[in-house]
Amino acid sequence: MTLLLALAGSTALAASPEDDYIAARDKAIADITAQVSANTAIETIDAQNEKALADLQQRLAAILGPLSVKGFPTTASNNIESLNASDIGYGMLDGLRYAQSDDGPSIVVSTRGLTERWLKSKSTEAEADFKLPTDIGAALKLDSFYTQAIGSDAAFSGTLDFPLKKPDGADMVVARLGGWTQDVGPIYEQHVVVAVVKGDRVLIAEAPASP
Template sequence: MAKTASLALLLAFTPLAATAATPEEAYISLRDRSTAKLRKLEAAGKAAGAAEAEEQKTLKELGEKMEAIIGPVSVPGFQKLGKYSIETLFDGVGADQLDGLAFSGDDDKSQLTVSTQSLAEAFLRAHRKNWLKGEKPPQSLGEALPSPYFYTLAVSPDAGVEKYADLPIAKPAAATLATALLDLRSQDDAGGTLPDEIIVAVASEGRLYIASTPAKAKIESAPACEKIWSEHQAKAKKAMDSYSASGLADEKDFEKYSKLQEEGSSAFRHCFAEHAKSEKFFAALTQEAQALADKLAATKR
């Protein structure tokens, strides 16, 4: 009889154990419920006062849950005390970023965001429908990491990430994924501006590390790339002059100008990527990225 009762008790609790939410699932549930409630108030013009107080209280609770999920983080070159990566639950800059903890670099320029692979995958699923037009939405984290748009969404709320070249690092032994790219962050079209930053992403032991740091090697442009940019600029100037002459009335001229600027910027980056591979600075940049990837992969949970 005792055996039968014990078995019945075990069977009664088994479904509960099997369906218990993971810490990440519980976090996402709270975040989504709170965000939906607050944005409904915001849409109704009731975002001030009590709603703001509730937002701050919820951000604190979510931050504490995130600290428990991520655990202690100690990466040389970065502060040990991180902050919750989501800055607001209302609609705006700092909202809807990759869930995790953000750490400042000791140099006050580098940045590190630490998330989990499951949170990053949930982030991707949530953004597939509004992915960058013309780019196939990534179906996995491995497909997402080479995309500059992923980093724009995940860690760069106030500027777009423009990729100039992939840096061919070797995957550290402790990592399941590792990607590095040379980039520039810009609020407008980057034009013929040279890149100045390295972004490295490493997945290891269930965590996802995304670090950015200023490029140390001196980066130079090839004359051929400067020529391409200058030619597009000359054509764009003609379109803008024509637009100005029309009293800013001929929208076709402005559209032509914008298209030429975009095409010139893209052509410059493509040219840079092709020529940079044979330059000494490219090897130096790859070494910088490799050192950072190795450091991230060596971080223990």
């Protein structure tokens, strides 16, 4: 009985891989923030940033496992582009990005748990334009979600939402047509964004719209 209670207690207290990932990410951000405050050489900060991102990418790969989609590489990069709050690409959705090219079709994969934690952090943003709801279904309908989750240097502006048959086993799917912009005015290069929540996985696919 004592052994069973000990095992039960250790199981309850054991951190999950996602908990370990979040702890490692937050520590890396805190370390880099301290380096910036101390006016450390940018080369040193960049090296620390790259090392931390590589570690986080390995942790995410262990959490998410492999992804096999026809036409996409089997290797991925970290969706978060920087852990330095001063850089473009900081604060993006925790996940892995599979891309055919820098500007080509891509798929970002995360977990429901990591996405919910990310949304919770965005729900407390001071600026109204950056605030997001904690509910995944509600967030996936907002331009700001895609801007902050997968767009590092441009804002997503939706043109229209369109119906899409839910894949087998999926809990929800949202399909949107829109464009990425850094300015005000018409967006002629339209993209299709499809977000799928299936079990514990959240996938966001993005590609240029066919002419």
